[in-house]
Amino acid sequence: MSQKQTPLFPLRQGRHTRQAHVDLPEGTFEEEHARQGFFGRTTHLYRLHPVTDWTRIEGPLRPHSYDLNGLKPSAEEAIRASMSGSTEAAFAPIRLLYNQDVALHWVAPSAMDFFYRNADGDDVYYIHTGAGKLETTFGVLHYATGDYLVIPRGTTYRFLPAAGDQRYLLIESFSEVTIPDRNQLGPNAIFDPAMVDTPELEAYDATPREWAVHIKREHAITKVYYPFNPLDVVGWKGDLTVWRINVKDIRPVLSARYHLPPSAHSTFIAQNFVICSFLPRPFEEEEGAMRVPFFHSNIDYDEVLFYSAGHFFSRDGIGAGMMTWHPQGIHHGPHPKAIPLSRTKDRTDEVAVMVDTYRPLKATPAAELMENKNYWASWK
Ligand SMILES: [Fe+2]
Known part of the structure; x- marks a missing residue:
């Protein structure tokens, strides 16, 4: 995808501008x-x-x-046929467009009483409308409209949205999501990496009950049950985690x-x-x-x-x-x-x-x- 090709000397024919996108020939x-x-x-x-x-x-x-504002109730059959993975009412991403590298879904979650783990890919959410709390293996991250949430493959998580309309675009990547090189712009351009927020460990719900993790692998769900909250992490160190950046930043x-x-x-x-x-x-x-x-x-x-x-x-x-x-x-x-x-x-x-x-x-x-x-x- 990024292999360098030897540029040809730019050839020219007829009316054109030498500097692309500037001073187009009249009427062209x-x-x-x-x-x-x-x-x-x-x-x-x-x-x-x-x-x-x-x-x-x-x-x-x-x-x-496509108008994603208009998900019709009569569409249930088509929506089911489009699902890949979770179809629980609280978390049922509707797949819209896909290929072998990426799938785009539309998600309107409500408070999840189970955890989700995507074993197929990284999940990048764009929060179009809504806000809430994202609980993950790495801790808690609060999010709001305009946030991108990047969740590495294999992370256990659930959404606990605030009141109000929740509409997220989910970009599911079947390879690792990274940020592009900034080259001559330097490391602090476009967004300063210091603007990134990562989850913080908080006291979690330690109620002894049966807790479920819904794992998506090859687009099928397997449910694994525990007698304790699986977010029982009390410490971590490393450079692989969930992160957040808002478009305003x-x-x-x-x-x-x-x-x-x-x-x-x-x-x-x-x-x-x-x-x-x-x-x-x-x-x-x-x-x-x-x-x-x-x-x-x-x-x-x-x-x-x-x-x-x-x-x-x-x-x-x-x-x-x-x-x-x-x-x-x-x-x-x-x-x-x-x-x-x-x-x-x-x-x-x-x-x-x-x-x-x-x-x-x-x-x-x-x-x-x-x-x-x-x-x-x-x-x-
Ligand atoms: Fe384009």
Whole structure:
């Protein structure tokens, strides 16, 4: 995924700009054709029409949009068919999109009277709405809206949410989740590792009763019972633990003169996928510098965007709690109104989580129930 390729000398044909994303030739729309997300070999194409101005699409490849706010009660059968693992009322992640490397789920937990352990992968939660207490083998962590919770594979845990609506996006990774190298930005950029919170050991419920741990292994649940609370850890040392960072503590890198690619907003990295955070930030200032994402086909990655808060300036008709999936091979880019609109504003207040996957994703029946089937035509 990250192997270096010898760059070719940039070749040129016809009308183009020498500095990508700046001073596009009059009347053109820029398209980026790039490998390896946004850090491989790249060519920019200057077109007379937005490449998303199709009239019809026949066949399975198309952009998708899902409204996760609308889980319908009638959807029970489809939801069950989409489950992988726990189906307990208090903790029943609904799988939406998945491949061999990663699975995205929508979870609305209530207070769990059992513990959960994922033996298949690391669990990264993004808290879209809600707050509460996460009890783990390593101690207790309090969480709130905008938190990412990173739970290493094999950790025993349960959610004890506070009152109110709980809606979490679960990004289940079948390889270890780490943070990307900051290189020349230095170790304290984007977020200072000192902003990370880890669990603290507290007095736990030592009631002698039967305690259950629901272990997910190859997507099947095994229940193991103990006559004592299995969170009976009284001390630990080491560098493998649960951790938390809030999106408010992530300080996006930006340039006043150049639209940085999404890869500049990478928060987590794992095998064959990356998690990026798009956060409130000023737009590019300089006249001529593009302010909206360029059209691209991102040919090596499927792109999923979960929209959590704020105004999503590049996508019309997309609100909080919605998710889009743009598979590799078909183009995507800003909606028509976004380009002139971006010129009238000086900043974006969006909070969105992006998951870019190297291998193609598949949608579950539950995702299809929440799909807006006309999304492909929304660029018209
Ligand atoms: Fe993209």
